[in-house]
Amino acid sequence: MADIRPFRALRPNCKTAAEVVSYPPDRYSPLELKRHLQEHPTSFLQVIHPDVADGKPTPAGSEARLKKTRKRFEAFIQSGTLQQDELPGYYIYRQIKDGQSYTGIIASIAVTDYFNGIIKTHEQTLEPRERKLQQYLEVCGFNAEPVLFAYPQLPSIQWHLNRLTQTAPETQFYDFEGVYHQIWPGFDSVVINAWQTAFQSLEAVYIADGHHRSASSARLWQSKSGSEAHPFEHYLGIFFAEEQLRIYEFNRAVKINAKQDIERLKSECQKWGNLETISAYQAPKHQGQFVWFAQNHWYCWTLSEHYRKDRLDTELLNQCILEPVFQIFDLRNDTRVSFIPGVKSLDQSLQFIRNEKADILFMLHPVTMQQLKQVALANRIMPPKSTWVEPKLLSALCVYSLF
DSSP states (O other), X not given: OOOEEOBOOEEOXXXXXXXXXXXXXXXXXXXXXXXXXXXXXXXXXXXXXTHHHHOOOOOTTOHHHHHHHHHHHHHHHHTTSSEEOSSOBEEEEEEEETTEEEEEEEEEEETHHHHTTXXXXXXXXXXXXXXXXXXHHHHHOEEOSOEEEEEOOOHHHHHHHHHHTXXXXXXXXXXXXXXXXXXXXXXXXXXXXXXXXXXXXXXXXXXXXOHHHHHHHHHHHHTOOGGGGGGGSEEEEEEXXXXXXXXXXXXXXXXXXXXXXXXXXXXXXXXXXXXXXXXXXXXXXXXXXEEEEXXXXXXXXXXXXXXXXXXXXXXXXXXXXXXXXHOOOOTTTOTTEXXXXXXXXXXXXXXXXXXXXXXXXXXXXXXXXXXXXXXXXXXXXXXXXXXXXXXXXXXXXXXXXXO
């Protein structure tokens, strides 16, 4: 049974939340990041980039930088920029983006659930990144960005969610991208008991986004013993009923060395299924169908059904095309491949061709939640960049303190 508990969050107050919360630094261009830090002295990015405050650069990832991050975090607490709730609670969070609404529950989850198989994974993690994040957690002492989990909808949770979100949220604001955010803190003992009991009935929860954050929290707890391990027994998560999440594809843009590779690509496609030229882009209609663009032409490639059975489209593209035609075997490190999330427009995707960063654009059908669960339950691993999951979350909405 899942151990998903309420906790005492560190939060900005409702009047200043829009100024404090931030997207992760990689969502900003260098120019946007610089301007944001200059214009927003209480942004949580000031904690993540502590050198801005004193003007003394430290190497990224160094212990000196991490200690400065911890110091800035403590300064945010002392100044009241972040305030800790007196009671533990669950926090209802809603995001509305492009007309789509996502409602979930921010809570803590036990690290032991990672080891006992209740937390299901589908992505391979990299040990160097795990170690880096472990050090970050140990020195800085907080979780500011929750791991995104999916769970099968539970009526006892949904009933309270529907009831509570009919009231006015405590915190509501638009971010700089025009996304609307709402928070309802939940300290009522009846709700807490009902939700904790309901979560305990779950045999599995599925990581939708945040595999490295989960693995690093597990490593940190495992490295401690006795009372030293106690602060690290739980970590920050946000829990969405499966149907609340939206999974997009990751399309592939590939740079090739020779134009004859296009002819070999066509030949290889015909070997595995049907290839036809189409006059304009059309989204793949089902699993096993790919639409690709090269030399100013669009093509629709549909694999024969017996080839695509029980296989992800990212696996099929690797096996049928990327490996035999282009000798691309390591998607994590091969610079010839760029990954374009399905939330990007067709025009943005085609920019890779126009800017000569790529010669071929492969458009995929998105993975379904059912496929994600099947992969996780079978202890399989998806190829890198198989899913882009919405919603994407802000940092510092609800911070989980490890100290």
